[in-house]
Amino acid sequence: MASKFVFGFGGGSAEGGAQDRNLLGGKGANLAEMASIGIDVPPGFTITTEVCTHFTANNAYPDSLKTEVIAALKTVEDIVGTKFGDNHNPLLVSVRSGARVSMPGMMDTVLNLGLNDVTVKGLEENSENPRFAWDSYRRFIQMYSDVVLGVSHYHFEDLIEMHKEDNGHIKDTDLEADDWKKLCGAFLAKVEEELGKPFPQDPYDQLWGAIGAVFASWGVDRAKTYRRLHAIPEGWGTAVNVQAMVFGNMGDSSATGVAFTRNPATGDNEYYGEYLINAQGEDVVAGIRTPQFLTEQARVEAGAELPSMEVTLPEVYKQLTDNFDLLEDHYREMQDIEFTVQKGKLWLLQTRTGKRTAKAALKIAIDMVEEGKITKEEALLRIEAKSLDQLLHPTLDPDAERTVLTRGLPASPGAASGKVYFTADEAERQAATGAEVILVRVETSPEDIHGMHAASDILTSRGGMTSHAAVVARGMGRTCVAGAGELDVNVAEGVMRVAGHEIKAGEIITLDGSSGEVMLGEVAHQEPELAGEFSVLMNWADEVRTMQVRTNAETPKDVRTAREFGAEGIGLCRTEHMFFDAERIVAVRQMILADDVEGREVALAKILPMQRGDFAEIFEIMKGLPVTIRLLDPPLHEFLPREEAEFATVAEGMNVSAAQLKRRANELHESNPMLGHRGCRLGISYPEIYEMQTRAIFEGAIEAQKKTGQAIVPEIMIPLVALKEELDFLKERIDNVAKQVFAEKNSEIEYFVGTMIELPRAAITAGHIAETAEFFSFGTNDLTQTALGVSRDDAQTFLSEYLRLHIIHEDPFVSLDFEGVGELIKMAVERGRKTRPDIKMGICGEHGGDPRSIKFCQGAGLDYVSCSPFRVPIARLAAAQAALENKKNQ
């Protein structure tokens, strides 16, 4: 055990610092750190955690403690220039607990300790505010009696209520100095009645009582339970912080305020803050009085009348801004500061890293690198990758008024207003007239794709963060609010009802895809500005990251967007989306209705040239960058109508009977389509489909190679493989098509055949599968569905409940389930590499755009992540952060 138990701080120095967290607790170490760099914090001292341990074991303090405390208090008196218990100008202190980590359950704070029947009058004089003095005293009695003496708080509340009733007052604010004075008397009497002895009037008795209460509170049941649940050792103990009270309400040379060292909204390098003359901290927060600007520039810009602090208290202002510079230099971060001026003397109460907008975070990080305060690597680590979303999409004007109708899941970011329509066809028609359209559906299906393309935004009443609507919207960069369960969508009537409102087709609503809010009418929004800082940051990220970033895209528009955002290839080109085009869907349906191979081949021959065109265009845009094309994945029934009413229309368009169409739809119906006849199972049952697609890929690649002069190396990806034998069967056919096409075109290209790893069995047998597969792409959506046995379309009902009950902490469809799905990925990586050391591996599930998951991918040793175009910048930054953290941990 150390020989020193009390560490002082204040007056320009401290006996400890940030490094002494274990001994001084978090709060004590922070205060010491500020003091040690010359910041004027209200002086005080910390009784170490070792005393707590000693006290817990022996129910007594170390011998020297009393002496040390009294000496430390003396130092505080000297710095402040008042005396503890002085009748005219008493030193008041706060007593707080402070463990290594913040810990609810323990005694928190006693304020204004040192007040008694005599010193309260000193405070009255000094503050020239009798109401404040007596109110402070009664608060002290209440707090101290409750937490130190164990007199239940309801006694005091009863007394206040009776007093108000007797005197016709309604609110506490109605009470004046005399009222509080009377109540102080009543409180003291009540304490004596309850305890059989008077409330301690000696400030030293008060102090030791509070110190003992803090240490004792370490051992109460609530604190013990908390420690058990959070694995905090009993032996850590808590420190006690005793600190001088300062007051900003002691006249016109007193003030209180909050400030940021830079503008937290824009990131501009300018002091930013507000203050109030003759006020306490809570007055600033409460918003009863209008705060004044700190700087003259801000005041002028805002056209405010009340003078700035720069003008009213120029010397204090100078001191304050010197402190700002000191703190920012010391912590190398923008700081959020609380301060109080007591009779012209500045005290800093607290400093911490300041919260900021995404835009500000970006600017501050870049500026600080330029100012030489931090390195590029630090700048990269300081920006939350997810927050970049805010920079890439329009956002609602934060000051605009709004009527929130309901809230769904923030499925795809952005903000936009538009007319609601309830069918894809109507949405498309209205969009064609130039209207901004919001497509509202219970849930969307691949059939709605054309409507989703046409619409600006999408709103659904069912489905989660990875529902069809959400995935497609993110892919297209459309705003989407999904699973707004309170919404009652009536397609037949053309109306949606929510929160007592009835919104008809053609009426306007606004969606906020970042908060999930659905609002009535039009709400003003701001367009994103991608300042130069954005590309500077992206370049820095690219310098350090080791994983490639690809995109999940298939339309030329999305592919171009992704390229602009820096995608280095396509990790997932979903060919089924290409089948829903109005021209093609008829041929696709003919294929599905065909009775035999010949019939299917006739229909497929119609689709071939269009698919070839799709692929050629994508290859051309990507100019030789890798393109992974997934062959047809969804079950065939997704291409047939679902609604009773549609059968007749579709049948007529196809020149078949509605009955025939419906019979086929019934034949294809599945109980669990997610686990049904899809993916490579289709490719095996109907080899001609994959053969057509493969031919389109090879022909398109040869065409693009000629046009661009770049070597095109398509990566053909087989979905839903569970067995190596499935892949063998299909690879043989793909190789045969390649031979045929190369012979016909008299031109050969390189190509790879690989597989999705999206079923647990595929992950487990990856060693086997890698004998055939030339690359793996982890389809973490389906892998999550199957590993956890959860349908993402149906999960919202219970996953939200799970989150509420803390059974899970993250939606596994948003952020990878490391323990389950993650282990399957690691297993597959290890086993796959053992068989084929140079096998390329990436992730193309929704998780490819989630920073936490990207970090996992780095650790698992993947070569790339692939995500929707608008997430590419996020992924680039997250990959850089993952690489930096990985390096740090090595």
Next chain:
Amino acid sequence: MASKFVFGFGGGSAEGGAQDRNLLGGKGANLAEMASIGIDVPPGFTITTEVCTHFTANNAYPDSLKTEVIAALKTVEDIVGTKFGDNHNPLLVSVRSGARVSMPGMMDTVLNLGLNDVTVKGLEENSENPRFAWDSYRRFIQMYSDVVLGVSHYHFEDLIEMHKEDNGHIKDTDLEADDWKKLCGAFLAKVEEELGKPFPQDPYDQLWGAIGAVFASWGVDRAKTYRRLHAIPEGWGTAVNVQAMVFGNMGDSSATGVAFTRNPATGDNEYYGEYLINAQGEDVVAGIRTPQFLTEQARVEAGAELPSMEVTLPEVYKQLTDNFDLLEDHYREMQDIEFTVQKGKLWLLQTRTGKRTAKAALKIAIDMVEEGKITKEEALLRIEAKSLDQLLHPTLDPDAERTVLTRGLPASPGAASGKVYFTADEAERQAATGAEVILVRVETSPEDIHGMHAASDILTSRGGMTSHAAVVARGMGRTCVAGAGELDVNVAEGVMRVAGHEIKAGEIITLDGSSGEVMLGEVAHQEPELAGEFSVLMNWADEVRTMQVRTNAETPKDVRTAREFGAEGIGLCRTEHMFFDAERIVAVRQMILADDVEGREVALAKILPMQRGDFAEIFEIMKGLPVTIRLLDPPLHEFLPREEAEFATVAEGMNVSAAQLKRRANELHESNPMLGHRGCRLGISYPEIYEMQTRAIFEGAIEAQKKTGQAIVPEIMIPLVALKEELDFLKERIDNVAKQVFAEKNSEIEYFVGTMIELPRAAITAGHIAETAEFFSFGTNDLTQTALGVSRDDAQTFLSEYLRLHIIHEDPFVSLDFEGVGELIKMAVERGRKTRPDIKMGICGEHGGDPRSIKFCQGAGLDYVSCSPFRVPIARLAAAQAALENKKNQ
């Protein structure tokens, strides 16, 4: 290299035996083995596989080979008493290849070698059958020319066709001796024309030609490919077997026949066989002439007129039966024998283990133990566990006439006839009148349970071996044919159509649940007789097995059946089946429609006493044996109606509006119910459901404990756990209910809380889950569905295709997928035991009754398997076999 290249056999001895398989090939070693124990096989010799290796390497024979072959042939001549190339009584030989393992692609056989223009006349004299002699010669020329000389067979076929045309013959059988004689001439001329030299007339030239052709055929492409695909080393080589030809068609002292050493239908210890006088082997098989019985007893029993061999050839018969005894003693197995008698001399051509019925297999195994021929362990290993099914269910009379309408999957064994009905309600009504009813559905759902209970048998047009219909039928011991895809079931019209037949409600069909056949009308069937042998075998099995066998059952009837079949506990009691009872379903639906916890609790309170009764009864029957009860598993919508028409009826019965009922059904609708809101997810969303069930279990157990005086230790099983946290949440609630009930009843019982391991994530995190779970039960149905990503309800479309294409070799829902699902099980066992070494583990999926899967469970170290009642005996035997094999491998 050895110094001996030719090994002779025959004449009561042999130079090799069964142990010389590598040197002599499979065929050569078998012939040597028979000869060495004194069986008269047609004599011959084997040229070793070493010669093949030498020949392949050097394209020449070892120096001493010629001398050895000639010496061996001399020995054959001596034994047979004829000479190779003799003009009057020529020795004819066959030349065959024979590798270690049977291998297609190589030269197979040349028969009748030694015939030429001269010796054919000797055969003509000797056989007194000129047509046979010339037919044999022309066949020899054809075969030899094709496989040895490389003259294509179509030349000869053309000549035969031309000859028939010229002579007005239609079939080959129309040709007489002279025709064949003329054709022999034409054949020889054609060979000379093709080769530019004559067909070899010297028998020795013929012999060396054939030997060389066999060795050369080892190196042809087809054989090489086969070896590559089956991992057969090139270096093995093939042997050549040269063996004397014998003929059963040389007059009335010649004969040919097939025989079994015991009755293969009944297993009775009596000789059993058929023969034909003056005939060749193919005549017996062809069925042109009616074969005669071997034994007099069989002839008399059958009332046949043609005399038995015992009477016609008594001496040969005596020799033959001596050989039977010799062979059975030697091979310690019932033998299936081919023999030929040539002019009074008996030759055995082949012996092998005889195929038999399940009944015979059982009797023979038990008899052989009693006769001291084999051990109990051998007896256990000799009976195919699956075949016991045949003994436990009625079977169709094999001789009964039948009109097969179509064929589905043999989903649940047995045979029965009944009137078809198309709804569960109608099936129940008709069964109540005493009719035998077959319930015919497209597929069944839990709502059909009452109809399935009432019906004798079940037929569906959709679904696989583990569809709802199949699983429930097996559980109830009902015959079931599932997934008969050609069947067009029209419930509305009350008719099913198949193969041009239209079968209306009330008409009779017959199902064979062991073959999957659906037959028109009534087909006679036989009731099972469980002879004493059955229980003898079961007792032996119980002595050696180390895994327990439990049952999956919940109705008192099934529980009793399972106990009679020897179940040692209940491994899976599915509580949802108990909810469909007419009395209860209304309360269940009220619970589902309730808006809040209170409403649900009111409804659950109605179900509580019934559930308590269910459990008490099961505990009483099981008298203290372990009972694992799974809490509610299926999604709630399974309890609501599906068909439009039913809503009104059900709503009326419940006193709610059809609209309300339908709205709730729509709310509960799921895209993939298999991965939806079910299992423990329900238990977490609606804790009151599991609390009611848990209360019923504890109250029922205390009640049963009082009645039986046995300690009842219920095992409460939580379904569909993916996360330890789910189990924690529910276990806490179960423990609370236990405390309450124990306090109320003033009685405590022991109980266990465990979990299904039926999701990949649960298997992966089993170490974690075992911290809470006190037992694991592998739900391999769902584990297979999720690991492979295959819905068992939808899989039939592609799994049958996969089987056809050899992408899989077993339906993974019938027999465990070792590589994928099996690895998950092993992982869970290992991780679970690491955390909790004494954790009890078993399997309760359908695989628990599959012998191959049971063997896996033994290897994985499970404590028990659990299966449907009628599979309990199969599981007992399979578990015994697994234990024996496991011991052998240690």
